[in-house]
Amino acid sequence: MRFLPEPAFAHDRPRRIGVLLVNLGTPDAPTTAAVRTYLAEFLSDPRVIEIPRAAWLPILHGLILRLRPAQSARKYATIWSKDGSPLLVHSLRQKTLLQGYLGQRMKGLGLPSDHAQIELGMRYGRPTIADAMAKLKAAGCDRVLVLPLYPQYAASTTASALDAVFAAASQMRAMPALRVVAPYHDDPAYIRAVAQSINDYWVKNGRPNKLVLSFHGVPRRSLDLGDPYHCHCRKTARLVADELGLTSEQYAVSFQSRFGRARWLQPYTVPTLIALAMEGMRRVDIACPGFVSDCLETLEELGHGAQAAFLGAGGKELHCIPCLNEGPAWIATLADLATRNLQGWLDVPADAAAREMTQARAKALGAHR
Numbered sequence: 001m002r003f004l005p006e007p008a009f010a011h012d013r014p015r016r017i018g019v020l021l022v023n024l025g026t027p028d029a030p031t032t033a034a035v036r037t038y039l040a041e042f043l044s045d046p047r048v049i050e051i052p053r054a055a056w057l058p059i060l061h062g063l064i065l066r067l068r069p070a071q072s073a074r075k076y077a078t079i080w081s082k083d084g085s086p087l088l089v090h091s092l093r094q095k096t097l098l099q100g101y102l103g104q105r106m107k108g109l110g111l112p113s114d115h116a117q118i119e120l121g122m123r124y125g126r127p128t129i130a131d132a133m134a135k136l137k138a139a140g141c142d143r144v145l146v147l148p149l150y151p152q153y154a155a156s157t158t159a160s161a162l163d164a165v166f167a168a169a170s171q172m173r174a175m176p177a178l179r180v181v182a183p184y185h186d187d188p189a190y191i192r193a194v195a196q197s198i199n200d201y202w203v204k205n206g207r208p209n210k211l212v213l214s215f216h217g218v219p220r221r222s223l224d225l226g227d228p229y230h231c232h233c234r235k236t237a238r239l240v241a242d243e244l245g246l247t248s249e250q251y252a253v254s255f256q257s258r259f260g261r262a263r264w265l266q267p268y269t270v271p272t273l274i275a276l277a278m279e280g281m282r283r284v285d286i287a288c289p290g291f292v293s294d295c296l297e298t299l300e301e302l303g304h305g306a307q308a309a310f311l312g313a314g315g316k317e318l319h320c321i322p323c324l325n326e327g328p329a330w331i332a333t334l335a336d337l338a339t340r341n342l343q344g345w346l347d348v349p350a351d352a353a354a355r356e357m358t359q360a361r362a363k364a365l366g367a368h369r
Contacts, residue, residue: 003173007138017116017345018141018176019102019338020132021095022161023149023293025122026085030076036069042124047160050221072296079299088122090293091149093326094334095120101335109346116342117141123161130168136176143177143345147338149292151190152232153183154218181341185232186239189336193329194236194289195243201285201321208285208319210250210276213237215290216297217255217264230265236289252276256306257297269302270309277315284310287321292330294323 027038043049043060076085083089095118103113117139121132136144146165150157162180169175184190198211215233223230237253256269269286276284286306288298303320310318324330 004134004171006173007140014112014115014140015142015347016114016140017342018136018139018144019098019116019118019342020129020136020144020146020165021091021098021118021120021149021334022129022146022165023087023091023120023122024157025124025126026087026295027073027076027125030073030080032070032073035073035076036065038125039069039072040065045124045156045160047163048156050219075300075304076296078304079296085295086299087293087295090323090325091120091122094149094293094331097326097331098334098338101331102338105335105339106346111346115346116338121164123157123164129161129164130171133165133168133172133176137172137174141176142174144179145338145341145345146178146180147334147341148181150290151183151187151292152185152215152229152236152290153227154229155222155227156218158183177345179341179345181337183228183232184337185236187333187337189329189333191236191239191243193324193327193333194240194287196329197324197327198240198244198285198287198321201319205319208283208317209281210252210284211241211244211246212252212254212269212272212276212284212286213240214254214256214269214286214288214302215265216257216288217268220263220265223265233265233290240289256301270306273306273310273315273318274313277310277313281315283317283319284315285319285321288323292324294325298323 025038025042027034040060043064044057046053049056049060079086081089099116099118102116102118106115107113117136119132119135120127121129123129133144146162148158148161150161153159165178169178213236215237218227218229233255234253237251241248241251252267252272254267254269254272255265258264258268273284273286286302288302291298298320307318307320
């Protein structure tokens with residue numbers, strides 16, 4: 001086996017810690033060719049399509065990749081900004097802001113502000129996870145914390161991204177130590193960040209008759225096979241509703257982005273919205289706690305398609321609440337998740353470690369008074 005070349009070794013190069021943010025990915029451009037390349041990689045992933053390859057690949061290359069790219073490209077074109085794909089734009093901003101937040105925390109521990117290096121890798125498309133891992137190695141990171149931008153675990157998202165991380169590491173002669181942030185679907189800071197983003201929207205725009213919390217769907221079969229995704233989504237929704245003080249009648253949970261004819265997790269989002277409109281709900285707001293960045297599924301699928309369905313069924317207003325994006329509470333949550341999971345890896349100077357212990361003890365004593 002041939003390994004990738006190692007960066008030139010230098011005894012005086014400081015050891016650093018890497019934090020790798022991973023997300024799903026996006027086409028390079030809203031064109032048929034770019035979308036075809038993206039979909040070919042995405043839909044060839046056995047974690048995404050759990051159909052025997054001999055049966056699936058002829059369908060993918062003989063039918064789907066001939067018809068779907070042009071349709072999807074037209075949808076991407078409706079949400080593409082001057083800076084590019086919204087998902088990539090928001091993810092890069094999250095990376096930049098997290099670098100600043102962690103830099104301040106490193107300084108507070110008596111470490112250089114660049115002791116923790118942040119990179120972004122996409123499971124499909126660019127920047128690739130392999131390229132991000134290579135950048136962290138070049139920066140002197142011999143320990144890498146993988147932070148999936150998926151609060152709820154699914155084999156088709158989190159596990160697939162980890163497959164790519166481990167595959168990239170397997171190409172390295174000197175492999176970094178790896179840690180993975182566990183699913184944080186019920187993390188209090190994450191729940192508060194989601195609830196705050198919804199409440200902030202309501203403060204400016206008033207409240208709806210009902211809130212729908214929509215999550216990306218997965219095939220129902222994945223639940224039967226032991227995937228915890230459905231349970232994670234339900235728990236997130238319940239905790240967000242509790243944080244907002246909502247009763248069970250004031251919100252609903254649904255699943256969107258169904259692909260193919262198989263049964264997926266239910267209830268489906270668009271039929272849910274149509275039913276609410278027919279029940280006389282004049283205004284419904286929809287939020288997507290599982291999407292930490294606005295993307296095709298939130299901006300086009302909900303903002304265009306779902307809204308048309310709701311209005312067509314008699315509803316008056318469908319408000320799509322923005323995702324967490326670059327909200328300060330969300331970036332602070334990412335910094336908290338990273339800091340907690342870096343424990344034991346931070347080479348904290350003795351005086352800073354003593355100061356941190358003293359502060360922790362003072363805080364603990366204060367909590368018991």
